[in-house]
Amino acid sequence: LVKALASTARIPCLVVTPSVLLRKYYGETNAQVRSLFSLAAKLSPCILCIDELDGLFRERSEQEHEVSRDLKTEFLQWVDGMMSKDDEDRQILLVGATNRPFDCDSAVLRRMPQSHFVGLPDLTARSVYLKHALRSVPITIDFDFNEIACRSEGYSPSDLRQLLQTAA
Numbered sequence: 001l002v003k004a005l006a007s008t009a010r011i012p013c014l015v016v017t018p019s020v021l022l023r024k025y026y027g028e029t030n031a032q033v034r035s036l037f038s039l040a041a042k043l044s045p046c047i048l049c050i051d052e053l054d055g056l057f058r059e060r061s062e063q064e065h066e067v068s069r070d071l072k073t074e075f076l077q078w079v080d081g082m083m084s085k086d087d088e089d090r091q092i093l094l095v096g097a098t099n100r101p102f103d104c105d106s107a108v109l110r111r112m113p114q115s116h117f118v119g120l121p122d123l124t125a126r127s128v129y130l131k132h133a134l135r136s137v138p139i140t141i142d143f144d145f146n147e148i149a150c151r152s153e154g155y156s157p158s159d160l161r162q163l164l165q166t167a168a
Helices: 002-009 028-043 066-084 106-110 123-133 145-151 157-167
Strands: 013-016 046-051 092-097
Touching (some): 002 013, 013 028, 028 046, 028 066, 066 106, 123 157
Parallel strands (some): 013 046, 046 092
């Protein structure tokens, strides 16, 4: 959805996962955060999507590792700085995606005041997705997209993509 939004708006989209930011040695993770926001500022206007938000920013606890705490602090400082700028040329839309919103740190969620639930696709949406995904594949005339859509209830678009890749 975020990539489609960026494409429609004709602006760059940076999709960041925990593996992009988390690093092995002390200080490298925070350096990655600084680099990320620097890149977003250079690409502005752009969309910065943090995927698997709960993997980076879990709710704080006594057992929390120092690296995790430092990552949150660094990230929140950059977000606060980004939001406080009155620079019309520097427009960055921050989007967070998670399957587990209740596991996310409340301070991070406060910086993303709008929340939208995106459920799994229904039968019609799965059928449309399959038709779109297979549009360039030669298919026999008796191929039934609805049959596959019916059998894939509970599948996300990424599950459907994986199903098609496995079948190929």
